[in-house]
Amino acid sequence: MAFQLWSPALHRRLFRRNVTDAVATELDFHLAMLEHDLVRRGVHPDEARHLAAARFNNLANIAAECRSIGHQTERTMRRTLHLQEFVDDIRFTVRQLLKAPGFAIIAVLTLALGIGATTVIFSAVDAVLLRRFAIAHPERTVFVNEFFKGQDGNVSAGIYLDWAAMTRSFSALTAEGFRTFNLTTPDAPERVFGGTVTADFFPALGVAPLRGRVFTAAEDQPGNDGVVVLGEELWRSHYGADPGLIGRTVLLDGEVRTVIGIMPAGFDPTTSQEQLWVPVAFDAARRAQHDEHYLTVVGVLKPGVTMQQAQRDMDGVARTEHQRFPKEANGAHVIGLVDFLTAQYRTPLMLLQGAVLLVLLIACGNVANLQLARSSSRAREMAIRAAIGAGRGRIVRQLLTENLLLALLAAALALGLAQLGIGALRANAPTGIPRIDQVHIGWTVAAFAVGAAAFSALLAGLMPALQLSRRDLQGTLRESGRQNQGTIRDRVRTALIVAEVALALPVLIGAGLLLRSAMHLQHVDPGFDLDGVVMARVLLPAGSPEQHVLAAERVVDDLSHRPGVVSAAMTSQAPMGPGGTSNGLLAEGRPFSQENLVQSRLRLVTTGYLQTMKLRLKQGRWFTDQDVAGAPRVMVISEAVAKQMFPGETPIGKRVGCCEPNVYKTVIGVMANVRSDGPAQDIVPEFYLPLAQAPADAWGWIGNIMSVTVRGATPDPAPATSAIRAAVRSVMPAAPVYRITTMRDALSATIAVDHFNTVLLVALGAIGMLLAAIGIYGVVGYFVTLRTHEIGIRMALGATGEQVLRLLAWQGLVPIVIGLLIGSGLAVWSARLLQASLYGVSAHDPATYAAVTAVLLLAGILATVAPARRAARVDPVRALQ
Amino acid sequence: MTPGSKDRLRGTLDVLILKTLTWGPRHGYAIARWLEDTTGDSLTIEEGSLYPALYRMEQRAWIESEWGTSELGRQAKFYKLTPAGRKQLRLETAEWRAFVDVVSRVLQPES
Structure with a gap:
């Protein structure tokens, strides 16, 4: 054989x-x-x-x-x-x-930085936008708001009940009101935030209690409503997650309520952060009340009913209601719950995601660049492999495997970095972003990181791989390892600089615009001097209006004698503070109509308020100790009210009706506008009434809760804070004091989301610029090495160092400038998405564009000149050897 | 044939082929002839059943094949035992011995 x-x-x-x-x-x-x-x-x-x-x-x-x-x-x-x-x-x-460990380490670190940053932002996108809301039918759950003059508003009990009776579109129409409760605990009275809900609230959202049960319809009746459902967090923090709590009683606002259930952790369908729920249990008076708009109405559409159909249905219902209650009832607006809660964060998050992807692309560009640098030294290896029979596909595959391995290493490192980043994100994230506290690395996020890694591997590796494998075999072998000056490869490197600069510029310009916007917000006039002011909420004990006024005045008087207090006042609502009500103002003699009414925010204040806040009175006088009950009724209006109600006239001495039927108040002063909702928000019309002349109903509107404001003697808020606690304790021992904050912190909280976005985008911009600069440095450095021989000849023939420098700098600068041109085009196109997040600066602000472009150009020049200077110092003798 | 004896036969065929190949690579026809010669008429193996068995064993990597030129100058496929095949043969041989031992002990008249 x-x-x-x-x-x-x-x-x-x-x-x-x-x-x-x-x-x-x-x-x-x-x-x-x-x-x-x-x-x-x-x-x-x-x-x-x-x-x-x-x-x-x-x-x-x-x-x-x-x-x-x-x-x-x-x-x-x-x-x-x-x-x-x-x-x-x-x-x-x-x-x-x-x-070549140096190469591997730099490549892995670069990719890990890019992938890590991308993963952190994606984890936020995943938690806030992508993950399904933990309710039964997120796509069918809607808010139904009252709609008036282009504004969404809350719904009164009477209108809610009429709506529920008339509409045909919902399988459930539920309502929730929000307020703070006095929870009596062994330590001290405590304020907790809770919801008052209709019995069908929990069933409609389809979330079962963790323990116990939720309300029955019978318990949603006055007199039978002595029950409470606690949130898991409150149950854990205050009762040690004791399962035996079910069936026991707690004291809420002095009333005994039986705990019947615990809602699971994270149950917060409306992003309101309630800690407990009680039945709303409308009484007859409440059912008849159509003018107190305080309920959030949550509906679940019947299967098959579209948002548009529901809106049409509600339009008809609202028309009928308006005919019955022309003064109180307005339009209705149906809006998807998920949309409503996330809309505000969608664009900023998507922008960040876009920006971070650009940064990842820059990182890929740098790795591709490193690969190219390595490829010149590996050309011989490839040629040998090809010569002994490795096909081109096989070589490309091997190079991609190499990149994949790098990228997977980078992904592992990136997940570690992302873990740190997510920790920082959660610690610093402003409140109010739905589910931001649930950001974590789950399967989706891990898969995303690996996917980003694979994508990076392909992107950073494919081009160099194809180039390497395409190279002429014999030529390379004949050159016996001398680096060949492939012009194609030089063009690729130049293109990489162009791309990196073009990608970095939009991110940087976005960051620049947000910085400008933040600077603008710093300089917005709040209308008063907020530095040194400390405020706190305090619940007055139940009593008559006279007792409330007396209690408030005694606290102020007590405070004014305490050390560290310059002046003190009480108000129903402090700027940037919680609470507050608004009323329609009608100038005397004008017919009642929605057009003539000026909706304005009410501030009940003690006389020291002007001095404490350092408000600026524009016209007339402020309240005095003579403006008491029984004296002529007076009010101070803000400039915004004056402008709307009395354009071109002097408002002093005019009479305005508000807050109680057939009572007119004389305008005695005009106050400079106050940015009560923070520097980023529009000015709202406001008016002031002396606390001593507060309308009787007003105590119900504000739930007997007042804000204490104190101007401290020192920038340190501690003395003022302890003064507030001590003063309230001495006047009303059982009254809880809560939400103590400086005015400055309260203001920062109003722009926390903007601040957060700014910090993130500036960080991304800086990373992008750094990576691009490293890329430029690398490429120019490569060119210098490549041309050492030529430079040597030039210098031997008499070229000066300066000439050489200019020559090389030019080679680096041309692609940078082209990149800047393309990048500014991209920036102009993408910046308009940022417009909604900008205050006081246009998305196409020329100064920002010019400044940012100059910064990036400067970084590019530095990255070019550093290696070019090395060339200018070349010793011709050594270079030519 | 009783049910089950077909499986036994297939297993037997496998082990016989493996045994055949211990003397070196050979092609299908040679294997058939060797089996015929050694077993004589006591075990009739269908000419065709040999090939599916060879293919199956190649799939299990007990044997490998390669094309070569036969004594007639024609293309023929030669089979060769792999280490895995050798191991399988040892295993099956041991099993056979054990089986035969047990059966013979049972059948042997008490002495």
């Missing part, structure tokens, strides 16, 4: 034949041999053929069976072979990377 050398794997690859052929050939051979043997034994050839065939029962079946098994074997082998090649690639790659 004749045998070739036995190397089955190689042999099989070289002489692979198709299975069908092989089976046929093999069986043919068998038949031929049978025949041959028979003939040798003296059988006649014709006879022999016949006999041979007869020995095979069912030749066709046997052939088919063999073919089927053979095909299976072939497939398995091919898989094994690919796997083997992959393992070989990995092993080879690890060896290669260990040979």
Whole structure:
């Protein structure tokens, strides 16, 4: 028998034949041999053929069976072979990377930075926008708001009940009111924030209690409503997650309520952060009340009902209601719950995601650049591999494997970085962003990081890989390792600079615009002097209006004698503070109509308020101790009210109706506008009434809660804070003091989201610029190395260092300038998305564009000049050797 | 044949082929002839059933094949035992011995 050398794997690859052929050939051979043997034994050839065939029962079946098994074997082998090649690639790659650890470390760090940043932002996008809201039908759950003069507002009990009776679009229409409760605990009275809800609130949202049960319809009746459902957080923090709490009673606002259930952690469908819920239990008076708009109405659409159909239905319902209650009832607005809660954060988050992807692309550009730098030294290795028979596909595959390995290492590191980043994000995230506290690295986020890594590997590796594999074999081998000056490769490098600069510029311009906006907000006039002011909420004990006024005045008086207090006042609502009500103002003599009413925010104040806040009185006088109950009724209006109500007239002495039927108050002063909702928000019309003349109903509107404001003697808020606690304790020992904050902190909280976005985008811009500068440095440095020989000749022929510097700087600068041009185009296009987040600066603010472009250009010049200077110091003698 | 004896036969065929190949690589026809010669008429193996068995064993990597030139100058496929095949043969041989031992002990008249 004749045998070739036995190397089955190689042999099989070289002489692979198709299975069908092989089976046929093999069986043919068998038949031929049978025949041959028979003939040798003296059988006649014709006879022999016949006999041979007869020995095979069912030749066709046997052939088919063999073919089927053979095909299976072939497939398995091919898989094994690919796997083997992959393992070989990995092993080879690890060896290669260990040979150049510097390259590997820089590439992995660069990618990890890019992927890590991308992953952090994505984790926020995932938690806030992508993950399904934890309610039964997020896509069918809506808010139904009252709609008046283009504004969404809360709904009164009477209107809510009428709506619920008339509408046909909802499988449930529920309502929730919000207020703070006095929770009596062993330590001290405490204020907790809670919701008053209709009985169908929990069933409609479809979230089951963690323990116990929720309200029955019978418990949603006055007199029968002595029950409470606690949130998991309150249950854990105040009752040690004691399961035995169910059935026990707690004291809420002095009333005994039985705890019947615990809602699971994270149950916060409206992003309101309630800690407990009680039945709303409307009484007859409440049911008849159409003018106190305080309920948040949450509806669940019937299956198959669209948002538009529900809106049309509610339009009809609201019209009917308006005819019945022309003064109180307005339009209705149906808006998706998820949309409503996330709309504000969608654009900023998407912008950040876009920005961070640009940064990732820059990182990829840098890694591609590193690959190219390495490729010149690896050209010979590739040529040898090609020469001994590696196909181009195989080489590309090996190079991509190399990148994949780098990227996966980077992804692992990036997830670690992202964990840190997410920690920082959660610690610093402003409140109010739905579900931001649930940001974590879950499967989706991990998969995203790995996906980003694979994408980066492909992007950063494909171009250099194709280039390497395309290179002319013989040429490279002949050059015996000398670096060849491939002009194509130089063009690719130049293009990389252009791309990196073009990608970095929009991110930086976005960051610049947000910074300008933040600077603008710093300089917005709040209308008063907020530095040194401390405020706190205090709940007055139940009592008559006279007692309330007396209590408030005694606290102020007590405070004014305490050290560290310059002046003190009480108000129903402090700027940037919670609470507050608004009323329609009507100038005397004007007919009642929605157009003539000026909705304004009410501030009930003690006389020291002007001095404490350092408000600026524009006209007339402020309240004095003579403006008491029984004296002529007076009010001070803000400039915004004056402008709307008395344009071109002097408002002093005019009479205005508000807050109580048929009572007019004389305007005695005009106050400079106050940015009560923070510098980023529009000015709202406001008016002031002396606390001593407060309308009787007002105490109900504000729930007997006042704000104490104190101007301290020192910037340190501590003395003022302890003075407030001490004063309230001495006047009303049982009254809880809560939400103590400086006015400055309260203002910062109003712009926390903007601030957060700004910090993130500025950080991203800085990373992007740094990466781009590193990229430019690398490329120019490469050019310098490449041209050392040429520079040597030039200098030997008399060129000065300065000329050489200029020559090389030019080579680096042209792509930077092209990149800046393209980048500013991208920035103009993308910045308009930022407009909604900008205050006092246009998305196309030329100064910002010019400044940011100059900064990036400067960074580019520095990155160019540093390596170019090295060239200018070249010693011609050594360069030419 | 009783049910089950077909499986036994297939297993037997496998082990016999493996045994055949211990003397070196050979092609299908040679294996068939060797089996015929050694077992004589006591074990009739269908000419065709040999090939599916060979393909199956190649799939299990007990044997490998390669194309070569036969004594007639024709293309023929030669089979060779792999280390895995050798191991399988040892295993099956041991099992056979154990089986035969047990059966013979049962059948042997008490002495």
